[in-house]
Amino acid sequence: MRRHVSRELASRHDAGATPTESVLVERVRSGDAAAFEEIFGAYSRHLCDFARSYVRDSGMAEEIVQNLFLRLWMIRSSWNPSGSIRSYLFSACRNGALNHLQHEHIVARAAERSVREDLTPALGEPAAAADEQVQASELAAALHRAVHELTEQRRMVVILRWEHQLSYAEIARVLGISVRGVETHFARAIATLRERLSSFQQ
Amino acid sequence: MRNDDIDWARLDRCVRREGTPEELDALERWVNSDPELRALADIMGVIGRPPGEGAFDWAEPEIWRRIRRRMVWYARESQSAGVAREYGSRWGAVPRSPWYRAFSRGVLAAAASVLFLIVVTSTMWMARSRHEAPRRTPAAPVSMREITARRGERVVLDLGDGSRVTLAAESRLRVPATFDSAFGPRDLYLDGAGFFDVHHDSRRSFRVHTAIGIAEAVGTAFLVTAYPETHGMQVVVASGVVALRRSTESQSVWPPVTLRKGNLAHLDQAGTATTVMDVVNVSTFLAWMHGEIRFSATRFGDVLPVLSRWYGLHVRLADHTLADRRISAVFKDKSSAEVLDAIALLLHLRYERNGESVTLFYRK
Numbered sequence: 001m002r003r004h005v006s007r008e009l010a011s012r013h014d015a016g017a018t019p020t021e022s023v024l025v026e027r028v029r030s031g032d033a034a035a036f037e038e039i040f041g042a043y044s045r046h047l048c049d050f051a052r053s054y055v056r057d058s059g060m061a062e063e064i065v066q067n068l069f070l071r072l073w074m075i076r077s078s079w080n081p082s083g084s085i086r087s088y089l090f091s092a093c094r095n096g097a098l099n100h101l102q103h104e105h106i107v108a109r110a111a112e113r114s115v116r117e118d119l120t121p122a123l124g125e126p127a128a129a130a131d132e133q134v135q136a137s138e139l140a141a142a143l144h145r146a147v148h149e150l151t152e153q154r155r156m157v158v159i160l161r162w163e164h165q166l167s168y169a170e171i172a173r174v175l176g177i178s179v180r181g182v183e184t185h186f187a188r189a190i191a192t193l194r195e196r197l198s199s200f201q202q
Numbered sequence: 203m204r205n206d207d208i209d210w211a212r213l214d215r216c217v218r219r220e221g222t223p224e225e226l227d228a229l230e231r232w233v234n235s236d237p238e239l240r241a242l243a244d245i246m247g248v249i250g251r252p253p254g255e256g257a258f259d260w261a262e263p264e265i266w267r268r269i270r271r272r273m274v275w276y277a278r279e280s281q282s283a284g285v286a287r288e289y290g291s292r293w294g295a296v297p298r299s300p301w302y303r304a305f306s307r308g309v310l311a312a313a314a315s316v317l318f319l320i321v322v323t324s325t326m327w328m329a330r331s332r333h334e335a336p337r338r339t340p341a342a343p344v345s346m347r348e349i350t351a352r353r354g355e356r357v358v359l360d361l362g363d364g365s366r367v368t369l370a371a372e373s374r375l376r377v378p379a380t381f382d383s384a385f386g387p388r389d390l391y392l393d394g395a396g397f398f399d400v401h402h403d404s405r406r407s408f409r410v411h412t413a414i415g416i417a418e419a420v421g422t423a424f425l426v427t428a429y430p431e432t433h434g435m436q437v438v439v440a441s442g443v444v445a446l447r448r449s450t451e452s453q454s455v456w457p458p459v460t461l462r463k464g465n466l467a468h469l470d471q472a473g474t475a476t477t478v479m480d481v482v483n484v485s486t487f488l489a490w491m492h493g494e495i496r497f498s499a500t501r502f503g504d505v506l507p508v509l510s511r512w513y514g515l516h517v518r519l520a521d522h523t524l525a526d527r528r529i530s531a532v533f534k535d536k537s538s539a540e541v542l543d544a545i546a547l548l549l550h551l552r553y554e555r556n557g558e559s560v561t562l563f564y565r566k
Contacts, residue, residue: 033270040266048260053250058258062265069269137241144245144253159250162217190210197208 021085028076036076039085040069046164047093053159054097064096087170090160094174139197146196147189154189157182213239217246270360347377351394354514356491363388363401365408368491370395371511372429395427397491400442411449415469418445418458425487431507434471439463440484446476494534495541502527502549513538520563524551 027035044065051061068089072079081088147158156175160166168186172179215221216229233239251257351357351369359367361381365388369375373394381388388408390398400408400422409418412428414435422442428435437446439461446467447458459476461467464484468477481487489496495512497505503525510517515538519525527549533541542553542560552565 037266037270040269041262044262044265045260048258048262049248049250052252052258056252058260061258062260066265066268073269137238137245139238140241140245141253143242144249144251147249148253162214162246163248163250165218194208194210 018084025079025081025085028072029079031076036069036073039089043086043089044069047089050090050159050164051093051097053156054094055100060100061097064093064100068092068096083173084170087166087173090164090166090170091174091176094156142197143193146193149196150189150192153177154185154192157185158189161186208239208242213243213246217243345379346391347379348374349377350374352514353511361401363403363406365401366399368397368399370397370427370490371514392426392428394429395425397423397425397488399423413449414471415446415448418447419443429507429511431504435469437461437465437467437469438481438484438487439465440488489532492534494532495536496533497529497531499528499530501525502529505529505545509538509541513541515558515560517560517562520561524549524562524564 024035024039028039047065047068048061051064052058055061055064147155150158153175157171160171160174166174168179168182171182175182212229212232216233219226221229233243248257349357349359349369351371351373353372356371357369359369359375361367361377367375373392373396375396376391378389380386386406388406389411391411398410400419407418409416410426412426412435414428417424417426417437419442422444423440424444425438426435437444441463444461445458446461446469448469459467459478461478464480466479466481486496486498495508506517506519509515529545529548531544531548533544545551546553550565551562553560553562
């Protein structure tokens with residue numbers, strides 16, 4: 001199960017990197033490409049999913065993740081994540097996604113149109129929606145939509161917490177806010193979801 | 203189930219796998235007891251996905267390949283069987299990890315590279331200063347990275363633009379810093395022999411410079427050999443097109459020779475002769491990249507430097523008349539002892555070995 005892979009590598013409480021993580025970071029700093037590849041293998045899929053949550057475009061999500069790792073390799077000798085490797089990567093991914101969105105916004109403004117061009121077709125493939133059992137329940141689908149209608153910060157807190165299993169501390173690091181702020185956002189998100197779904201007719 | 207009854211706290215703990223094994227078991231049973239709860243838990247696990255869209259099968263191996271191509275690293279391989287591979291230490295070890303191997307489905311085959319062998323044998327080692335003379339290069343590069351394959355080994359080097367170079371034994375490749383930029387020509391400087399698998403980029407020319415000439419290609423793969431015994435520069439094109447010209451200043455006088463797949467060109471060292479012929483089987487020139495040495499009615503005198511370089515030995519003949527004998531043989535992943543024994547058997551010789559020094563005698 002893909003979710004378990006990243007957990008083995010990451011610290012749940014983000015008090016800092018675990019001993020095994022410290023070793024991995026050191027290896028990457030010294031230019032160990034095998035260690036770097038190991039990190040890629042553990043996180044790339046999740047980071048692609050996370051990037052897609054922001055940019056809603058698969059091709060762009062892949063490119064964001066690709067650039068993320070390239071940049072990391074370039075600065076590897078000074079790489080010093082203050083928290084877990086996971087929080088560093090998600091944070092960098094978010095920055096990359098936001099940069100892209102900003103750029104897109106500027107480009108769209110300059111061109112005076114709002115059509116998004118898929119200039120970089122994704123390398124992967126969308127899986128057949130028919131295989132997804134999660135579509136079975138209308139309640140679940142309503143929850144899905146409700147989450148994506150939350151405000152940006154709350155939506156991201158929910159996504160990072162439920163899909164990517166990050167701790168509050170890690171989420172705080174990724175979003176650049178305090179742990180208290182994360183807890184507040186989350187609490188408010190739950191309250192909103194609860195309200196939205198209570199009016200849902202089964 | 204009424205929506206007001208949804209226990210979000212419990213769902214949250216379940217989805218985040220928070221708790222002791224017993225608690226997790228209880229949570230699982232609770233979630234599975236109600237299909238709506240199960241559906242909610244499932245959607246929470248993929249909540250970041252844009253609504254209405256399915257899962258995406260990310261092409262991680264392809265993404266990694268793109269990243270990897272921009273990370274310059276190299277792998278050294280010993281020519282003798284039984285010796286472990288050593289990976290380039292400057293950029294860290296690069297063994298293929300299992301997850302990548304498992305996903306690899308011939309993605310590498312998709313690389314749009316044309317192979318051409320440029321066998322450039324040059325007087326490089328003896329005339330190194332001449333090759334390094336600044337006048338040969340239009341603009342002296344500020345900084346050069348240097349990769350050397352020693353005697354007895356070959357080096358596989360992945361360059362930042364996606365091209366791959368396999369250096370033969372006793373060869374040196376110099377890569378200017380400008381190579382890694384996104385624009386401008388891609389220039390490389392070669393002593394010895396190397397196989398160039400060029401990543402196609404129509405905006406950037408790819409040039410291999412030796413003391414004698416310059417082989418230019420766009421998206422091709424070719425072997426360049428420039429050893430002392432080549433007495434010049436030899437180019438073999440496996441596919442694509444290569445423009446070959448002399449590295450003299452009067453470029454307008456000598457227009458480049460266009461080589462195509464299957465062509466073998468030889469620029470002679472001193473004079474102006476350029477010979478072009480067709481080779482029947484280009485792969486024979488590439489065999490060394492896979493640990494195979496081939497001799498096809500080769501003059502024994504020309505065999506010795508190849509063997510010496512391949513195994514890091516100094517092989518001599520006690521009797522010079524031996525040099526004109528011809529030998530045809532194929533050795534794959536053989537140790538030096540096996541090859542020497544085989545040759546001794548073939549030519550009725552015996553040999554004496556003293557460390558790296560080998561002398562071949564007539565057998566009485």
